[in-house]
Amino acid sequence: MGTKSEGLFNDARTVIPGGVNSPVRAFRAVNRDPLFIRNAKGSHIFDVDGNEYVDYVCSWGPMILGHAYAPVIAAVKKACDNGLSYGAPTENETVLAKLILEAVPFMDKVRLVNSGTEAVMSAIRVARGYTGKDKIIKFRGNYHGHSDGLLVTAGSGLLTESNPDSAGVPKGYTATTLLADYNDKDSVEALFNANKGEIAAVIVEPVSANMGVVPPKEGFLEFLRDITKVNDALLIFDEVITGFRLSYGGASEYFGIEPDMITFGKIVGGGMPLAAYVGTKEIMDVVAPVGSVYQAGTLSGNPIAVTAGIEQLKALKADKDIYKRIDDYAKKLEEAYKNNGVPVNRVGSLLSPFFTTGEVNSYDDVLKCDTDEFAKYFRNMLSNGIYVAPSQFEAMFISDAHTAEDLEKTINAINNSISKN
Secondary structure (H helix, E strand, C coil), rough: HHHHHHHHHHHCCCCHHHHHHHHHHCCHHCCCCCCCEEEEECCEECCCCCCCCCCCCCCHHCCCCEECHHHHHHHHHHHHHHCCCCCCHHHHHHHHHHHHHHHHHCCCCCECCCCCCHHHHHHHHHHHHCCCCCCEEECCCCCCCCCHHHCCCCCCCCCCCEECCCCCCHHHCCCEEEEEEEECCHHHHHHHHCCCCCCCEECCCCCCCCCCCCCCCCCHHHHHHHHHHHCCEEEEEECCCCCCCCCCHHHHHHHHHCCCCCEEHHHHHHCCEEEEEECCCHHHHHECCCCCCCCCCCCHHHHHHHHHHHHHHHHHHHCCHHHHHHHHHCCCCCHHHHHCCCCCCCCCCCCECCCCCCCCCCCCCCCCCCCHHHHHHHHHHHHHHEEECCCCCCCECCCCCHHHHHHHHHHHHHHHHHHHH
8 A cells, every 4th residue: 555545545534434435436345445546647547656557447437538638628628717607508508418419319308417316316306207107117236326216225025115225215215116137027027017007217227337247138128118118107228337438329329229218427528527317308398497397406517517528529429430449449358357267248348357157147146246356356456557446346447548558468467367366
């Protein structure tokens, strides 16, 4: 542990719960203290002790073009000269909204917010307001932010009562959240049959990326599209991670599925706090001030965040070969893990090695992973100059800034790190 990082962490713990402002950053799952980062450029990050790492966290996904991408930085600096926040409409909010809608042409309107949690929370409220129903279906292992009604874990069976997965969440807040198993059609059908006419929406990560990367089985997303239509429920894709990453049109384009609503975050803000939810005109017109579903935010559509988002989306739109480049890179890393006998799931430029045996297709499969082995692997990778997510249950993110040299160094680190386990 570097002395500066250690000192900063000890200081942070005196004024910040656990010393971090988001739990996974504490490195508790990998049995060490966290690095404190000084700066980042391209595919590399640098800690306060002067160590340099090839970065596969990429701020948990937004830095698809690499850190400190020059056009984004220049535009943000220029925008700052005009003031940081107005609490009033700006032209660029419409510019960004149009860019988003060009990527998902079956949608009509966008509401900008500040975080993925806020986008999902709002989309669910809209779904309930639009349908006049209260219940929603979510999937075990899918993470949709930390709003009260979505912090739910499964009981002994799919049709048992839902219990909160966090202290401070009253049980009543999760009573209308029903739990199904990701990639299990029968579990979804059972919930619809047991709650006829009561389900407002199904929300799903089209590629589960918060229990490690777990792709949808063939036909699963199509099934969700069909069963929601038959039951007059909305299908919401949570694309906070997959949006603008699997393709410019996100998972809906990648898999050829048109949900009723989509939530975006991370990439859409270019690294700034910005997110969005989108839907058809009919659905989105229930949102205030047009309709009766209230949602507001002082910093929503913040001019600096909007500027960053515009520049990032413009770059992705102009060079869609980016997706082939980062997918090819990820495929080579996938092969390196497999060559070392480690199961790995990959969808496009998202991938996760799993320290387990057999395939990983569900939440129950993920729970079989050996987290102690992962922790050893993480520490070995870090000592080899590679920064991956400090949890077995997160994704690796590839950026267009990663180079052939980075790839060679990473593959060597994988070979060394796994052989030492």
